[in-house]
Amino acid sequence: MKTRRLVILSAFAALVAGCASMAPTPDYDALMAQMMSSSFRDEGIAKVDRLQQDEANAACSKAQGAALPDSVANPIQEAALKSVRMPADGVFLGDWREGEKLAQNGRGMTWTDKSAAPGANGGNCYNCHQITQAEISFGTIGPSLYNYGKLRGVTDPRSAAARPVVEYTWTKLWNAKAYNACSGMPRFGHGGLLDETQLKHLMALILDPKSPVNQ
Amino acid sequence: MRHTLIIAAAVVLAGPALAQQKSAADGIAEYRAMLADGNPAELFEAKGEDLWKKKRGPKNASMEQCDLGKGQGVVKGAFVELPRYFADTAKVQDLESRLLTCMERLQGFDAAAIAKTPFGKGEQLSMEGLTAWISAESRGLKFNLPQAHADERKTYELGKRAFFYRGGPYDFSCASCHGQPDKRIRLQDLPELTRNPGNGVGFAAWPAYRVSSGEMWSMQRRLNDCYRQQRFPYPGYVSDVTIALGVYMGVNAQGAESIAPALKR
Numbered sequence: 001m002k003t004r005r006l007v008i009l010s011a012f013a014a015l016v017a018g019c020a021s022m023a024p025t026p027d028y029d030a031l032m033a034q035m036m037s038s039s040f041r042d043e044g045i046a047k048v049d050r051l052q053q054d055e056a057n058a059a060c061s062k063a064q065g066a067a068l069p070d071s072v073a074n075p076i077q078e079a080a081l082k083s084v085r086m087p088a089d090g091v092f093l094g095d096w097r098e099g100e101k102l103a104q105n106g107r108g109m110t111w112t113d114k115s116a117a118p119g120a121n122g123g124n125c126y127n128c129h130q131i132t133q134a135e136i137s138f139g140t141i142g143p144s145l146y147n148y149g150k151l152r153g154v155t156d157p158r159s160a161a162a163r164p165v166v167e168y169t170w171t172k173l174w175n176a177k178a179y180n181a182c183s184g185m186p187r188f189g190h191g192g193l194l195d196e197t198q199l200k201h202l203m204a205l206i207l208d209p210k211s212p213v214n215q
Numbered sequence: 216m217r218h219t220l221i222i223a224a225a226v227v228l229a230g231p232a233l234a235q236q237k238s239a240a241d242g243i244a245e246y247r248a249m250l251a252d253g254n255p256a257e258l259f260e261a262k263g264e265d266l267w268k269k270k271r272g273p274k275n276a277s278m279e280q281c282d283l284g285k286g287q288g289v290v291k292g293a294f295v296e297l298p299r300y301f302a303d304t305a306k307v308q309d310l311e312s313r314l315l316t317c318m319e320r321l322q323g324f325d326a327a328a329i330a331k332t333p334f335g336k337g338e339q340l341s342m343e344g345l346t347a348w349i350s351a352e353s354r355g356l357k358f359n360l361p362q363a364h365a366d367e368r369k370t371y372e373l374g375k376r377a378f379f380y381r382g383g384p385y386d387f388s389c390a391s392c393h394g395q396p397d398k399r400i401r402l403q404d405l406p407e408l409t410r411n412p413g414n415g416v417g418f419a420a421w422p423a424y425r426v427s428s429g430e431m432w433s434m435q436r437r438l439n440d441c442y443r444q445q446r447f448p449y450p451g452y453v454s455d456v457t458i459a460l461g462v463y464m465g466v467n468a469q470g471a472e473s474i475a476p477a478l479k480r
Contacts, residue, residue: 026369032376039456043449050383050448057381064379065394065409106401109384109446116384124385127400139400141392186385193384 046111056080060182073181080177083190084170092166092203093157096213099123099205102198103131109193118195123188123202131205132212141184148206150214157207169207173199256347256424256476259431263348266341272322281317283310283349294353295473298461300364307370309461311435312453314345330452334436343431346422350475357472358419360465367462374463377456378408383446389460391445393417403480408464415474418464423477431476434461 040048053061056076059068068076105122107113113120125131128142148169154162171178174189188194194202206213267278267290283293284301298309304316315326318338329338362368381388392400393408406417421434432440438457442450450457 023365026372028372028376031369032373032380035373035377035455035459036380039450039454040448041451046383046443046446046448048448050446053380053382057386061376061379061381061388064375065390110443111449112443137401139398141395141398141400141405184386184391186387191384191386 043111045109045113045116056177056181063182068181076181077178080175080181080187080190081171084174084178085189086167086170087196087200092170092200093208094197094200094204096201096204096208096211098198099201099203099211100132102194102201103205104135118193118198121193121198123194123198124186125202128184133215134212145206146213148213149209149211154207154214155209157203157209162207166203166207169203170199173202254424254476254478255429256351256422256431256478259344259347259424259476260351261348263344263346263351266344267348272318272324274321274323276321276323278314278317278321278345280321281314283313290349290352292353292356294350294475295356295358296360298370298458298465299361300367307364307366307458307462309434309453309458310346310349311342311433312458314342314349315453334432334439335430342433342435343422346433347431347476350422350473353473354475355472357470358465358468360462360469362466370459370462371466373455374459374461377459378463385446387445387447389441389445409467411468411471414472415477416471418461418468419471419473420475420477420479422475423479425479427480432479 036051037048040051042048059072059076067073102123103125106124106127108121108124109116125145126135126138128139130138130140130144130146133146149157149165152165154165156162157166168179172185173194175187176183176185177187186193189196189199205211208214267281270277280287282288282301282303283290284296284299285293294310297313298307300307301313301316306312308316315324315329318324318329318341319326324338329342332339335343360367362371378389379394381391388394389408392398392405396407398405398407406412408417418434421437422432423437424431435452435457438460439450439452442448
């Protein structure tokens, strides 16, 4: 019974599609979902649930590199902004030396990594950004962060004057989608990739006037 | 040979640390030029040709009757037209999935078992040799993947969607690294794969011998490591998504000259 109804339905669908053009357009959404779910398997810490997309990843995938219309981008950015947790103790900066180590460290979250805990993860920063002048092996997918704090006039990161830049930077590290729905940067805080202490060290690396980044 | 390569790598890689940015890039170019003097991929090519002609497997047969898309036993020019649709399997297949079909049908090997074998082990070692030789037989030819069959066009579209599919803990897709021109990760240049990135670049450079690991990597192995670094789960060997990405990159590389098997860092 059920099969018969399906046959009739698909015959009807084929007929309708046939009127529009000789070859019906494949249902790519269904084919894509089927292809992705049949192609991957769990390996170590990398399970197939990683294929599930939230609203942002779904919308940005569909756009295939094109800009999202505001009507789609704005709600994604607003939700991302709401997801940000400011540091519990109100202190935004840690130790830039620790930040530099994290920035250099490109490890974490692959199926050959043993643990998905933040302590096992690096920041991967130099993969995409120039940061200190001393490190010449840097990527160019993201903008240069050399002189990040200096260029923004941050002389005392604890001052009220520096507050907007400090909060913006924390937000960017926590959930980069807050300012750009399809940002290429991982959501380090929101995704639980780095913990608060690690994020503070990265903040210090780019905002502390004593950091080599701001010399 | 291996020793010379390692010493060359050590000498040239140690140099740039003290020098400025410009000379670091020069140093790396020099390092690559030195390596190009002798590509160890040649050893794999020789092994692959032998494997193609040798009687092997439960059926004690050679691969010489294998149809790689240009007729039974035709190897030259086959590589630059793959992946393509094959009527006898009713599937779009890349080189490695087609080789598995032939190894199963002609030689009696268990294709599923080979697909589950880790890279660099067992019959996967045969794949290294076979893909090296077969790609070398098309060296200097231009990519020209067929798109006449509806399934080839459908697979291209699915490959395009897969290329832009963001997911995993880092929200990465293939396009995160390969969607723009003139980008790098650290000092490594990234080919833009949404279009033809040029002769011998991107799709036109694999399989390749990787100096850093001393291994011969097929396109399947390259894609597998891309997904590892993309922080995705594990793509099955010759799984549909890997074939679709092959069609997408291969069609985009239309007209690019193949240098495979290439030499990589």
